[in-house]
Amino acid sequence: MAVSTKITLRDLSRIAIFAAIIAVLGTPGAIPLPGGVPITLQTLGVMLAGAILGATRGALAVALFELLALIGLPILSGFNGGIAPFTTSPSAGYLIAWIPGAFVVGLIANSAKGKPSVIRTILGSVLGGIVVIYAIGIPVCAQIAGVSLEQSTAWATPFLVGDSIKVAITAIVVAALYRAYPKAFKN
Amino acid sequence: MLIDLNAVSVAFDGKTALDGVSVKLDQKRIGVIGLNGSGKSTFARLLNGLVTPTSGLVTVGGINPAKDAKAARRQTGFIFSNPDVQIIMPTVLEDVAFSLRSSGLSTGDIQTRALAVLQRFKIDHLADQAAHSLSGGQKQLLAISAIVVAEPKLIVADEPTAMLDLTNSRRVAEVLLDELEQQVVLVTHDLNLAANCDIILRFAGAKLVEFGEPAPIISAYLAEN
Amino acid sequence: MGTLFRPGASFLHRLPAGAKLLALIILVTLISIIATNPLTGIAVLIAILGLFTIAFPANGPALLAKQLWSLKYLLAIIVIPQLLFGSSWPAVAANALRLTDAILLASLFTMTTKNSEMVATIERASQPLKPLGVKPQTLSLAISMAINAIPMIAKFSAQTKEAQLARGVKPTAALMTVPLLVASLKYADDFAEALTARGVEI
Numbered sequence: 001m002a003v004s005t006k007i008t009l010r011d012l013s014r015i016a017i018f019a020a021i022i023a024v025l026g027t028p029g030a031i032p033l034p035g036g037v038p039i040t041l042q043t044l045g046v047m048l049a050g051a052i053l054g055a056t057r058g059a060l061a062v063a064l065f066e067l068l069a070l071i072g073l074p075i076l077s078g079f080n081g082g083i084a085p086f087t088t089s090p091s092a093g094y095l096i097a098w099i100p101g102a103f104v105v106g107l108i109a110n111s112a113k114g115k116p117s118v119i120r121t122i123l124g125s126v127l128g129g130i131v132v133i134y135a136i137g138i139p140v141c142a143q144i145a146g147v148s149l150e151q152s153t154a155w156a157t158p159f160l161v162g163d164s165i166k167v168a169i170t171a172i173v174v175a176a177l178y179r180a181y182p183k184a185f186k187n
Numbered sequence: 188m189l190i191d192l193n194a195v196s197v198a199f200d201g202k203t204a205l206d207g208v209s210v211k212l213d214q215k216r217i218g219v220i221g222l223n224g225s226g227k228s229t230f231a232r233l234l235n236g237l238v239t240p241t242s243g244l245v246t247v248g249g250i251n252p253a254k255d256a257k258a259a260r261r262q263t264g265f266i267f268s269n270p271d272v273q274i275i276m277p278t279v280l281e282d283v284a285f286s287l288r289s290s291g292l293s294t295g296d297i298q299t300r301a302l303a304v305l306q307r308f309k310i311d312h313l314a315d316q317a318a319h320s321l322s323g324g325q326k327q328l329l330a331i332s333a334i335v336v337a338e339p340k341l342i343v344a345d346e347p348t349a350m351l352d353l354t355n356s357r358r359v360a361e362v363l364l365d366e367l368e369q370q371v372v373l374v375t376h377d378l379n380l381a382a383n384c385d386i387i388l389r390f391a392g393a394k395l396v397e398f399g400e401p402a403p404i405i406s407a408y409l410a411e412n
Numbered sequence: 413m414g415t416l417f418r419p420g421a422s423f424l425h426r427l428p429a430g431a432k433l434l435a436l437i438i439l440v441t442l443i444s445i446i447a448t449n450p451l452t453g454i455a456v457l458i459a460i461l462g463l464f465t466i467a468f469p470a471n472g473p474a475l476l477a478k479q480l481w482s483l484k485y486l487l488a489i490i491v492i493p494q495l496l497f498g499s500s501w502p503a504v505a506a507n508a509l510r511l512t513d514a515i516l517l518a519s520l521f522t523m524t525t526k527n528s529e530m531v532a533t534i535e536r537a538s539q540p541l542k543p544l545g546v547k548p549q550t551l552s553l554a555i556s557m558a559i560n561a562i563p564m565i566a567k568f569s570a571q572t573k574e575a576q577l578a579r580g581v582k583p584t585a586a587l588m589t590v591p592l593l594v595a596s597l598k599y600a601d602d603f604a605e606a607l608t609a610r611g612v613e614i
């Protein structure tokens with residue numbers, strides 16, 4: 001199992017640096033699309049966090065990133081931050097789902113020590129990075145926006161294109177990173 | 188303080204980084220030179236337990252860093268080449284104060300001491316600045332301040348001037364070699380700096396090949412390479 | 413890097429973050445119960461305008477307008493399809509107003525609460541997690557480290573982009589991410605070593 005309980009200084013450092021990576025991935029052009037859920041590379045960061053750091057540390061990195069946004073740093077897409085995106089905004093469910101999403105990515109993609117497998121990375125990113133996030137995000141969006149589940153699902157559908165591309169990028173990046181810096185996958 | 192290495196070897200994944208080093212040092216300014224990969228950093232890291240010997244024994248001031256890393260780190264401060272990695276807190280003063288956070292001092296005392304150290308190295312005008320906005324030389328002086336404030340007995344600096352320009356290198360070298368009252372171990376590729384030490388150690392191929400008076404060792408080093 | 417906090421001397425600024433958070437939760441819940449028609453929605457909006465003016469006497473209404481403007485896409489997306497699919501005007505307007513009111517209140521909270529106060533509140537809120545091994549001190553250390561790391565990572569990202577352009581490569585997400593990750597993870601490991609050398613314990 002990739003789940004470890006004791007956090008070392010090295011873990012803490014990687015968690016903090018990954019939180020910062022997710023923040024930086026959110027800076028280039030945010031394009032607001034249906035549902036007010038803007039497209040950025042931040043969900044790529046969520047998939048990578050799980051796939052590279054593993055379930056626990058990956059989820060903690062995403063949680064730390066969100067904590068920074070929550071305390072008022074404008075690091076969510078479109079220079080957003082504060083408590084509104086996590087509470088009163090229709091995309092709140094998606095954001096919160098990033099945490100269990102990264103966990104599931106890590107559980108599947110990062111469960112074997114050593115060389116990461118392409119199949120597992122893809123499977124993990126699809127299940128954790130798409131299925132988990134949509135499963136939580138869609139109903140919460142319907143609830144907050146006061147619309148039907150069908151409507152909320154329709155809003156989410158166009159994002160599948162971008163998210164599928166991110167799954168592919170995750171698989172490519174993870175394989176390349178293993179060759180460039182295998183230490184990244186050592187505990 | 189006596190730095191004592193007795194037949195110390197270090198291997199990483201079966202590869203030898205340091206091979207049978209024995210030496211006793213109590214000089215105030217200790218220079219370390221040698222080619223890339225010769226084992227200098229490994230030697231430096233042994234002194235505060237960042238690296239532990241595969242065989243042999245290290246003691247610094249009677250403490251074995253492999254056994255009691257906590258005590259070793261309290262008595263030995265470490266400066267890295269890259270000042271960026273040494274900054275922990277957002278602003279200059281906060282970063283220096285951070286070193287004292289488990290000292291048991293009151294917040295007021297911590298602030299006073301941190302500020303005094305910044306004044307000493309003439310960077311107190313930067314106290315409230317974002318640490319990452321500083322120049323490389325200022326960051327390195329900040330790193331030194333953050334170490335000195337905790338009052339270690341020994342300061343180990345691993346190529347502290349490697350990323351600095353001429354004037355900043357000079358300033359940092361001046362602080363390390365002339366101003367600090369502590370014992371200093373200085374790993375450097377700058378032979379002019381090494382020449383100003385009381386003793387130098389030369390590493391080659393994971394071995395301590397010679398140590399003693401700087402001038403002849405530097406000449407031999409230059410002749411050999 | 414900026415923050416969404418805007419300095420001021422109002423009582424909203426001085427209210428402890430915890431109390432303010434509780435008030436926000438109660439208000440948002442109330443709004444979702446009472447704002448069932450457009451009129452109450454507008455009444456609440458006017459009350460919020462009052463709060464913005466109390467918090468920022470100089471430019472409260474302008475700040476509120478700015479926040480409203482940033483909600484334009486969201487509102488368009490919520491309102492238009494509902495109208496197209498035949499919901500009644502008042503119901504759609506009430507729904508949009510309820511959402512707007514809640515988001516504006518939450519933004520006001522963030523605009524009047526310092527980051528450091530939020531951190532302190534989070535630390536206090538994490539006290540009950542202590543038995544699970546979550547130390548409040550570690551949490552604030554992690555927050556500081558991450559805030560510090562953002563400009564570093566941004567620098568790595570800019571350097572990676574420049575290096576690829578210099579080699580005549582068009583920097584794409586996949587191409588840029590690998591060197592960015594290598595630089596960042598190496599930085600993380602060096603940083604951990606420096607923390608260890610400084611005797612930091614978590």
Ligand SMILES: Nc1ncnc2c1ncn2[C@@H]1O[C@H](COP(=O)(O)OP(=O)(O)OP(=O)(O)O)[C@@H](O)[C@H]1O
Nearest residue numbers: 199200203204221222223224225226227228229230
């Ligand atoms: N953590 C490590 N893991 C594996 N190998 C290591 C590690 N640290 C050092 N080495 C290896 O040990 C040898 C000695 O390295 P060391 O860093 O001590 O050299 P150095 O003299 O400081 O070199 P430089 O001048 O390049 O800094 C090198 O071959 C290096 O690759």
Ligand SMILES: [Mg+2]
Nearest residue numbers: 227228229345
């Ligand atoms: Mg070295």
